[in-house]
Amino acid sequence: MGTRKWAKVKRQKQKDDQQRSQKWAKLSQEIETAAREGGGNPDANVPLAQAIERARDVDMPKDNIERAIKRGTGELEGEDVEAVTYEGYAPHGVAVFVEAETDNRNRTVKDLRNLLNDYGGNLGKDGSVGYLFERKGRIEIPTDATDELSLFEVVVEAGAEDVDERNDTFVVTTPVDAFADVEAALEDADLSPTASDLVRLPTTTVSLPPDERAEVQTLIEHIDGHRDVEAVYTTLDAADSE
Secondary structure, three states: OHHHHHHHHHHHHHHHHHHHHHHHHHHHHHHHHHHHHHOOOHHHOHHHHHHHHHHHHOOOOHHHHHHHHHHHHOOOOOOOOEEEEEEEEOHHHOEEEEEEEEOOHHHHHHHHHHHHHHOOOEEOOOOOOHHHEEEEEEEEEEHHHOOHHHHHHHHHHOOOOEEEEEOOEEEEEEOHHHHHHHHHHHHHOOOOOOEEEEEEEEOOOEOOOHHHHHHHHHHHHHHHOOOOEEEEEEOEOHHHHO
């Protein structure tokens, strides 16, 4: 009995260690990318500061974080990493667009193809679903920082398209070419975003019953958990997930 119990505990620990290692690997890439694009000072690089905070939340060692920053700034040599995108379909006709960064294209495409196939989807060619998504800026402001009318006046004057309230957050949507101007306007108004990034928003969505939606969400969670994946966008109706 004791031996079987210990074996079970050991297997669970191995599983937990593997999941933790995968999280650390993915966060290391996020930190490296942010440092490469915006410099190694988190006080002057919001994406880097956010990535470091997420790493600390999962107890990533300080040395790992510092090495990732130095790889990004070029102080340490590392593998050549390139940005890639993948397109395809989840089950039930839901389009999937994946942004990734990888040092091994063959590994990444093989892993994603297998994941999609395992869950009833398929990997498509470049352009197969990309036209279903628009590149936009998305900025999130907590609702306790301002009121909607005041925020609307600040961001629309700077070029934003829309302000939408979701739970405890105002979501500001901008065209790509107005993204920096809206960020600057928010800074001038002493409003600090909790998230700010360029994203891909679906131009059309698919509504599914709960059981089919759950299948798609399980697949998306597995794709999003892959160490090379930076972001996953789908045409699954967001209202179905609320």
